[in-house]
Amino acid sequence: MGDWLYTAWKFCLxxxxxxxxxxxxxxxxxxxxxxxxFVLGASFLRRLxxxxxxxxxxxxxxxxxxxxxxxxxAILAIIMLAALVLMLAERKISAFIQLRHGPNxxxxxxxxxxxxxxxxxxxKEDIIPRGADKLIFILAPAIVIAPTIMAYSVIxxxxxxxxxxxxxxIFYIFAITSLTTIPFxxxxxxxxxxxxxxxxxxxxxxxxxxxxxxxxSLLGVVMITGSLQLSTIVExxxxxxxxxxxxxxxxxxxxxxxxxxxxAPFDIHEGESELTAGVYTEYTxxxxxxxxxxxxxxxxxxxxxxxxxxxxxxxxxxxxGWFWFGLKTxxxxxxxxxxxxxxxxxxxxxxxxxxxxxxIPLSLANVLLTGLGIYLFGxxxx
Amino acid sequence: xxxxxxxxxxVFRVVLQMDxxxxxxxxxxxxxxxxxxxxxxxxxxxxxxxxxxxxLDYLAGMCNNLAYVQTIEKMLxxxxxxxxxxxxxxxxxxxxxxxxxxxxxxxxMDLGAVTGIVYxxxxxxxxxxxxxxxxxxxxxxxxxxxxxxxxxxPWAFLPRLNYxxxxxxxxxxxxxxxxxxNEIFLARTKGVGIISTELAKSYGLTxxxxxxxxxxxxxxxxxxxxxxxxxxxxxxxxxxGDVFDRYMVRMLEMEESLKIIRQAVRDLPExxxxxxxISKVIKPPVGEYYHSTENPKGELGFYIVSDGTTKPYxxxxxxxxxxxxxxxxxxxxxxxxxxxxxxxxxxxIVLGEVDG
Numbered sequence: 001m002g003d004w005l006y007t008a009w010k011f012c013l014x015x016x017x018x019x020x021x022x023x024x025x026x027x028x029x030x031x032x033x034x035x036x037x038f039v040l041g042a043s044f045l046r047r048l049x050x051x052x053x054x055x056x057x058x059x060x061x062x063x064x065x066x067x068x069x070x071x072x073x074a075i076l077a078i079i080m081l082a083a084l085v086l087m088l089a090e091r092k093i094s095a096f097i098q099l100r101h102g103p104n105x106x107x108x109x110x111x112x113x114x115x116x117x118x119x120x121x122x123x124k125e126d127i128i129p130r131g132a133d134k135l136i137f138i139l140a141p142a143i144v145i146a147p148t149i150m151a152y153s154v155i156x157x158x159x160x161x162x163x164x165x166x167x168x169x170i171f172y173i174f175a176i177t178s179l180t181t182i183p184f185x186x187x188x189x190x191x192x193x194x195x196x197x198x199x200x201x202x203x204x205x206x207x208x209x210x211x212x213x214x215x216x217s218l219l220g221v222v223m224i225t226g227s228l229q230l231s232t233i234v235e236x237x238x239x240x241x242x243x244x245x246x247x248x249x250x251x252x253x254x255x256x257x258x259x260x261x262x263x264a265p266f267d268i269h270e271g272e273s274e275l276t277a278g279v280y281t282e283y284t285x286x287x288x289x290x291x292x293x294x295x296x297x298x299x300x301x302x303x304x305x306x307x308x309x310x311x312x313x314x315x316x317x318x319x320x321g322w323f324w325f326g327l328k329t330x331x332x333x334x335x336x337x338x339x340x341x342x343x344x345x346x347x348x349x350x351x352x353x354x355x356x357x358x359x360i361p362l363s364l365a366n367v368l369l370t371g372l373g374i375y376l377f378g379x380x381x382x
Numbered sequence: 383x384x385x386x387x388x389x390x391x392x393v394f395r396v397v398l399q400m401d402x403x404x405x406x407x408x409x410x411x412x413x414x415x416x417x418x419x420x421x422x423x424x425x426x427x428x429x430x431x432x433x434x435x436x437x438l439d440y441l442a443g444m445c446n447n448l449a450y451v452q453t454i455e456k457m458l459x460x461x462x463x464x465x466x467x468x469x470x471x472x473x474x475x476x477x478x479x480x481x482x483x484x485x486x487x488x489x490x491m492d493l494g495a496v497t498g499i500v501y502x503x504x505x506x507x508x509x510x511x512x513x514x515x516x517x518x519x520x521x522x523x524x525x526x527x528x529x530x531x532x533x534x535x536p537w538a539f540l541p542r543l544n545y546x547x548x549x550x551x552x553x554x555x556x557x558x559x560x561x562x563x564n565e566i567f568l569a570r571t572k573g574v575g576i577i578s579t580e581l582a583k584s585y586g587l588t589x590x591x592x593x594x595x596x597x598x599x600x601x602x603x604x605x606x607x608x609x610x611x612x613x614x615x616x617x618x619x620x621x622x623g624d625v626f627d628r629y630m631v632r633m634l635e636m637e638e639s640l641k642i643i644r645q646a647v648r649d650l651p652e653x654x655x656x657x658x659x660i661s662k663v664i665k666p667p668v669g670e671y672y673h674s675t676e677n678p679k680g681e682l683g684f685y686i687v688s689d690g691t692t693k694p695y696x697x698x699x700x701x702x703x704x705x706x707x708x709x710x711x712x713x714x715x716x717x718x719x720x721x722x723x724x725x726x727x728x729x730x731i732v733l734g735e736v737d738g
Contacts, residue, residue: 094496094497097497098496098497098500098501099500099501099504100500198403198719265494265566267494268720341495341496341497342495342497342560343494343495343564343566344490344493344494344495344498344564344566344567344570345493345494345495345566345570345720346494346566346569346570347569347570347718347720347721348403348718348720349403349718350569350570
């Protein structure tokens with residue numbers, strides 16, 4: 001009797017272990033799939049296109065061209081989605097901070113509100129003020145969104161999910177985002193409105209001044225990694241996130257990024273209480289929508305860069321990489337919104353003196369200390 | 383900065399001559415809300431004018447009622463019963479808190495922290511609930527009458543008032559935490575828009591604006607009225623006379639008002655709320671009479687010339703916001719545009735009072 005029981009027990013245990021390991025394999029395969037779902041999709045598309053192109057007898061150039069458009073569509077989808085979601089998120093978060101509900105009529109919890117907003121903006125009358133410089137007035141919102149879209153192409157959204165893994169990734173981002181100052185100047189000048197002019201001048205001064213601390217704060221990270229390539233930087237954070245190695249740079253980056261995005265407490269260009277709507281005063285309908293999309297696109301871009309450089313990019317246990325990336329970026333976005341709805345606005349001269357006299361020396365000191373640290377680390381072999 | 387502007391606290395226009403960001407000179411243009419109250423008064427009987435006084439400083443309606451009603455009581459030599467006096471003081475101080483909440487809230491909002499207006503208005507809602515419980519209205523109360531008040535407080539009033547006083551104390555602590563110690567706030571307000579004591583006195587500033595410039599003048603202490611002589615409270619004074627001091631004086635005055643209300647509630651007697659023996663037709667004796675009270679915005683005075691008939695011959699209102707606003711053109715040359723908004727918000731004007 002005992003003999004039979006012993007055999008039966010071993011049989012059950014045997015199969016339990018087999019099922020357990022089979023399940024573990026299944027889960028890990030699913031996780032691998034989820035982690036690489038976009039990469040696998042892209043490579044499948046690429047193989048499909050290559051097959052079609054081979055069948056038609058064309059060169060592989062066409063494959064690359066179509067893939068570029070696919071990537072562009074993906075990035076545009078991300079930006080549009082981000083703009084829609086953030087519009088609602090901003091209103092809901094601001095409402096909860098201000099002890100009220102926010103939009104809750106259109107769809108459950110206000111979830112369809114962005115769609116209603118989009119329809120409203122698309123159907124608004126397109127007004128061009130008399131005396132405005134027509135060409136520049138129309139061009140400005142079109143130009144302002146281009147650098148933002150371009151900058152997304154080097155950001156690693158997950159493992160292997162970069163559109164173009166440029167070897168000067170972060171440098172490319174700096175160069176492109178500097179271009180956003182020109183459309184603001186164009187918008188401010190062309191509207192023939194004193195508020196727009198003041199707002200445009202202020203915003204350009206602010207953006208130009210705060211680019212320098214932005215660049216210098218990220219220099220420390222580049223020095224530690226030894227490379228400008230964003231995927232390398234993410235790889236280098238496998239052991240420890242750079243936020244622990246570069247806390248001062250992180251703080252400087254957050255402040256400079258808020259100024260670059262023209263968000264409170266640095267939203268002087270649209271200081272609502274002083275300048276009605278500043279640069280955006282004379283823009284209606286879709287033109288204004290483009291400016292708003294740029295603002296939210298910039299916000300997501302800056303949060304994505306912060307995640308990549310300081311919070312370890314897409315690294316994270318178990319769940320897919322792009323999910324962790326999204327989570328960390330969302331955390332930053334929430335933090336930026338929290339700041340916006342809590343602090344008063346800085347005055348323009350205080351803003352400039354803070355940027356030039358405090359942030360730049362601090363970021364330079366950070367670069368110096370980082371260099372020293374790297375040298376000592378290499379020398380002493382800590 | 384035209385009549386339609388998010389930060390001019392109403393329809394008010396300032397023509398600014400600027401050199402880049404710096405103001406060279408400013409020219410205030412008022413009158414966009416002029417409704418001809420003083421002229422209307424000459425065609426109304428004395429009791430008929432009480433609702434008009436609500437519309438002067440519409441953020442603190444009962445205080446305006448009080449000034450006017452006390453002027454007429456001075457003319458008629460009426461004795462107001464004790465319960466009515468205490469009720470008047472309770473409501474006057476509640477109105478002071480309500481007005482200062484709006485002042486502080488819109489001030490912080492004009493500086494950029496848009497959230498800063500929602501929390502004070504939450505507290506103000508509860509004050510307005512108390513008022514509407516008593517007299518039915520939230521903004522234009524028409525509560526006071528010659529010789530007393532119009533309605534007695536309902537039984538639910540005192541418990542809610544006591545709860546509100548504790549709620550307000552906590553709220554004020556929260557504001558100090560969020561605003562008073564904030565670096566950006568201090569950088570925007572300290573040393574900005576300094577009004578010296580001599581300048582304040584020569585322009586006739588009254589109220590928290592003057593007290594922030596160390597002018598020790600409060601009508602409740604210097605020319606006491608009602609039962610204020612029996613109440614113990616302090617007058618907060620500022621030192622530098624800048625925007626921060628004006629904000630701080632208002633915050634401290636709110637705490638003093640809480641003290642006054644607690645004392646009045648403790649000593650509230652029973653009794654009639656209206657004096658007897660006042661005729662239905664008011665015909666004050668011929669002469670000129672002036673009486674002023676401490677409004678939340680400053681010293682509100684009524685100067686009435688009576689010719690013995692039921693309608694005043696001339697009624698002139700010393701409007702504190704109008705007189706306080708005159709200093710704006712003096713203070714703004716040399717500051718930046720953002721400071722103009724901060725200074726205007728710190729002067730705490732109400733266009734209903736400025737234009738009358």
